[in-house]
Amino acid sequence: MHKDLDKKKCMDMFRQLYLTRRYSETVVELGDKGFIRGPLHPGIGMEAVCVGVLNATNDDDYIGVSHRGQAASVVRNSDIGLLFAEQFGKKQGCNHGKGGTMHFNLFNEKRFFELDSEVAGKVPIFTGVALGCKIKGLKQISVVFYGDGAMSEGWVHESMNLAKTLELPIIFVVENNQYAVTTKVEYSCSAKHLSDRAKAYGFEGIEVDGMDVEKIYEAAKDSVLKVRSGSGPINIVANSYRFCGHFTAERILNLKYRSNEEIEEWQKRDPVSTWPDRLVREKICTSREIEAIKAAAEQELVLAVEFAKAGDLPEPQDGLKDMYATEYAGIPRKGWF
Numbered sequence: 001m002h003k004d005l006d007k008k009k010c011m012d013m014f015r016q017l018y019l020t021r022r023y024s025e026t027v028v029e030l031g032d033k034g035f036i037r038g039p040l041h042p043g044i045g046m047e048a049v050c051v052g053v054l055n056a057t058n059d060d061d062y063i064g065v066s067h068r069g070q071a072a073s074v075v076r077n078s079d080i081g082l083l084f085a086e087q088f089g090k091k092q093g094c095n096h097g098k099g100g101t102m103h104f105n106l107f108n109e110k111r112f113f114e115l116d117s118e119v120a121g122k123v124p125i126f127t128g129v130a131l132g133c134k135i136k137g138l139k140q141i142s143v144v145f146y147g148d149g150a151m152s153e154g155w156v157h158e159s160m161n162l163a164k165t166l167e168l169p170i171i172f173v174v175e176n177n178q179y180a181v182t183t184k185v186e187y188s189c190s191a192k193h194l195s196d197r198a199k200a201y202g203f204e205g206i207e208v209d210g211m212d213v214e215k216i217y218e219a220a221k222d223s224v225l226k227v228r229s230g231s232g233p234i235n236i237v238a239n240s241y242r243f244c245g246h247f248t249a250e251r252i253l254n255l256k257y258r259s260n261e262e263i264e265e266w267q268k269r270d271p272v273s274t275w276p277d278r279l280v281r282e283k284i285c286t287s288r289e290i291e292a293i294k295a296a297a298e299q300e301l302v303l304a305v306e307f308a309k310a311g312d313l314p315e316p317q318d319g320l321k322d323m324y325a326t327e328y329a330g331i332p333r334k335g336w337f
Ligand SMILES: Cc1ncc(C[n+]2csc(CCOP(=O)(O)OP(=O)(O)O)c2C)c(N)n1
Pocket: 066, 068, 117, 118, 119, 120, 146, 147, 148, 149, 150, 151, 177, 179, 180, 181, 246
């Protein structure tokens, strides 16, 4: 076991893996029951990537997570009730019900943007954040997560090139779940190893087992140390898998783009079960302690869902709050409602 991973940290990482998994499953159930509208993009199966990387960062580092990055909220100890309330579109949500299922963030309090529907859109933004850290001489670094499909977007390449040219303090984390919707990574990407792309821009690219939270932590810890010391960007490619469909609507579309055998093979390496099994096997904790973490997480979820259900929908005029602009040329603002 990595030397930093003492019992408390190991168990905390299990709590984060389990709570994220159950949070995502609960969101899907609530969507099916009509409490949450719109398609949902859970990261079921991919939790270890975000958990491993974020545990290696400091709380004040800047994090941009992908549309499957639900684990980031849990690792940064966000109130899950605020997240459910946001998904329900309630005023009490972390973005006052205006972000909904696909656009919420906790940038001010937790220093991360979560869930954003624009594939790869956060990559140039967080390259800019890294540039800001460098110009201001801050010790914080920027970490941005994106998918294997996003990796072929043009602005990712512009960002990687700029990050190396200016030696920016940024870690590019590719959550390679093998597919972009239904397109297999081998079909969309010319490089055999996605990490070769970083090498083409002159910086280090690392491939890591995205189902093994310890290995991800280890790669991230080394990378964070190097990047914080000013040695320029690093790319971590975490090879992982989503057990669920691309989005919840996939179940009715009945798409056949991968076999059940392939899904089952990856499920054998599910971090939500292999990690606690290892902790018990290596006598780091007991199965009773694991069960206690699960029970506490279930309780937290029940309270969070109750909070969201009891919340209120925003008023129409709330739509004009929290805007950057207060005047709209040519639009009679007062006449809207
Ligand atoms: C700029 C942009 N292009 C296309 C889409 C539609 N879209 C949403 S998710 C997705 C697939 C992204 O694949 P990947 O980057 O591998 O992330 P994953 O969904 O697998 O986590 C696409 C094409 C979008 N939301 N934004």
